Ligand code: HEM
């Protein structure tokens with residue numbers, strides 16, 4: 001019986017693409033130290049930039065401030081998820097399991113902000 | 125293969141192998157037995173909620189009655205709704221998830237058998253926790269949707285709402301744990317060849333429900349945590365009076381959960397009926413891919429319609445238009461399903477078994493609820509209907525006419541798989557017709573009393589407003605339900621003992637669960653099948669006969685077959701007990717919090733550090 | 742092993758899985774997806790109530806109590822929180838190194854650098870300590886806020902701020918406990934590449950908690 005199990009793991013999972021063959025994960029080269037420290041450096045630099053922006057009164061008061069900070073924060077978010085959580089290299093199922101809920105969550109957040117009058121749609 | 129040889133079980137339909145006795149039930153991690161536990165517990169709560177409904181209807185049967193006090197009436201309708209939704213329909217669905225998902229996808233168990241046991245025990249303890257107070261007339265009394273600020277300490281000073289907040293938090297843990305488990309199971313434990321587009325429709329709908337649970341339950345969890353903090357620690361989330369809190373915060377958070385929740389309640393029944401109708405029409409499900417896509421569309425759109433429960437609060441024209449439109453849109457995929465079921469039956473060779481009758485009943489009655497739903501999708505129309513009995517009529521047509529009919533259909537259909545014996549068809553049909561009559565007599569008149577302006581949640585009313593006749597009809601209908609249920613319960617227990625032996629596929633159904641003995645052996649499949657079609661038993665070359673022969677053998681032990689089974693364990697029960705004790709501490713004695721936490725953490729570590737199953741080499 | 746580890750290509754793994762993935766990894770990603778909704782509910786509430794408190798202290802503005810004339814400075818301490826943010830970011834670096842060290846446990850190591858990088862205990866310690874340091878910063882922040890007159894009951898800002906960051910802190914706490922548990926296993930029997938998955942799922946959780954903080958830091962602390 002046990003042998004038949006082992007052999008079954010080699011059956012192709014026809015309709016869902018070859019990405020699903022067992023052990024596919026291992027075939028991807030995971031990033032290593034040389035990438036990890038660079039990622040950490042970039043994250044640190046972005047954070048320094050964010051805090052610096054906070055302390056520049058003229059910039060902090062400008063219209064570009066909030067979008068810039070949101071962008072930078074989104075960038076850091078993406079970098080950690082892609083490189084440290086290996087989403088860039090891992091099975092695409094994990095991407096679906098994460099981005100799907102993230103999308104629903106983001107849209108819900110934006111919807112709520114509209115409904116509570118923190119964002120405005122201008123008609124006409 | 126280090127499994128120690130065990131005595132061969134007598135594989136009669138009445139026993140699950142060598143398992144019996146109380147201890148075996150407390151420590152089981154077998155998805156089928158956990159499914160049975162869910163079934164019995166949920167049926168109990170279903171009847172408990174039914175009794176509450178009977179008292180409600182008795183009170184409203186005629187004007188100016190004082191059978192119960194206004195205060196107790198509030199507790200009755202709150203607990204009726206809470207019980208039916210969280211303790212009856214969801215767990216009845218969970219019973220089928222447990223029993224069927226692994227069988228339908230060709231797996232030996234769920235992905236995390238011990239977590240599965242944990243979910244059940246949390247549900248049981250949470251259910252008891254939230255149900256006990258009504259016996260002492262201190263039950264939650266602000267409605268199943270617990271609107272804050274009404275539910276804050278300032279307006280609800282008693283412990284009633286404490287039970288509600290904490291009870292729902294506990295039940296949320298159960299639902300979430302189960303959802304991660306089933307989601308993983310469906311994604312990762314499908315047999316070879318069981319591609320997504322070959323999955324039985326029940327498993328598909330279950331899959332979508334798990335996604336909804338995973339996304340919707342965190343939102344109510346947070347809303348409840350806010351309420352808990354407000355009530356116990358003096359935070360201001362819903363403190364509209366002195367802190368300037370927004371009275372709509374709760375409503376939004378609740379309905380962001382609440383609308384997906386209604387699909388959580390009905391999609392499992394849709395899945396069951398999608399197994400029932402093809403079987404008794406001897407035709408594959410019509411438009412399978414469309415059924416799948418409409419299910420996905422319902423799930424996605426389901427997160428964009430929540431504010432249709434709030435048209436009356438004055439959100440402004442943009443929000444009203446948006447939510448009115450999305451609500452009408454979501455009716456389309458729902459309607460598509462109805463047409464597909466009708467097309468499945470069209471020109472089929474239909475057998476009117478009890479299960480089939482309930483299936484057809486769902487198609488007919490749910491449609492009525494869908495239509496009234498579209499009526500109040502329009503904000504101006506809804507302003508007339510909201511908070512009246514018209515809404516009560518709507519959601520009972522979808523929940524009773526939809527969920528409950530589907531679940532009864534599922535019970536009649538799968539009873540032989542679960543117990544190995546058939547239910548009595550004659551009694552089944554009596555049950556069905558009594559139910560249909562009772563259901564329509566109770567809820568159809570509510571459309572009229574609602575349109576005539578009778579509000580929900582009033583404990584009595586004056587004569588002469590045109591409501592008397594309709595209320596009398598509703599009450600008369602409600603009194604038929606207990607008779608129907610007695611017939612069902614009698615049939616259930618007698619058939620369990622003395623029903624006709626079913627065999628592996630009594631209905632000539634087409635999916636994988638019917639290839640194995642009834643009841644299935646603990647390992648389900650002696651040999652994991654390779655699947656090549658949607659209805660392997662129907663499509664000649666869809667089945668590997670050698671594999672089917674192996675799987676239909678009875679009386680083999682896991683040891684005979686070299687199958688490694690998980691150990692049974694009591695630890696998940698203790699973790700659940702610790703969790704619930706911890707929450708009880710908030711109400712009864714703070715010392716319990718520490719005791720519960722210690723029990724929980726200790727049992728959890730002991731669970732996580734002990735192996736699931738014997739080591740194999 | 743509690744369940745199959747598809748990760749290790751060990752042929753003893755007898756449980757078939759459809760995708761060849763370990764179920765625990767699938768479950769932890771589903772859990773993380775679910776947590777997105779949890780934190781969005783908290784963050785939404787914080788943002789909805791932003792600027793709606795009737796009395797101070799406020800996050801970014803000064804407030805004079807009309808009754809006492811007492812002046813409350815903006816309460817958020819950006820320098821301290823920037824430091825704790827940096828610590829948490831670095832903990833993510835340590836975490837990936839811990840995972841890599843466990844995954845490569847059996848590979849021969851020649852240089853001193855390779856031996857340091859391959860020391861799973863070191864990196865698990867570093868991660869857990871960074872997490873604990875972050876919690877220390879948070880404890881300091883919370884107590885100083887209370888001293889300055891902002892508690893969870895003071896106003897809408899206090900309620901939503903403490904609940905949001907407190908939930909995050911509770912997640913960090915759980916993560917630290919998880920890491921310490923892994924350390925205990927490492928000391929008792931040594932974590933090898935066959936245990937990668939145990940560290941992998943802890944790491945995913947840990948990074949997710951970090952990522953949530955990245956969002957909170959911007960939305961709560963930096964944007965006025
Ligand atoms: C055709 C699709 C549907 C539409 C367009 C629809 C629309 C609506 C609307 C607009 C309301 C709010 C009415 C009000 O309170 O004024 C409502 C209430 C409700 N609906 Fe539906 N609905 C649909 C299907 C369902 C389904 C499938 C279920 C559950 C199985 C369901 C369960 C409920 C419940 C429980 C309420 C009342 C909640 C409460 O106030 O206690 N609906 N529906």
Ligand SMILES: [Cu+2]
Pocket residue numbers: 382383386429430432433
């Ligand atoms: Cu709705």
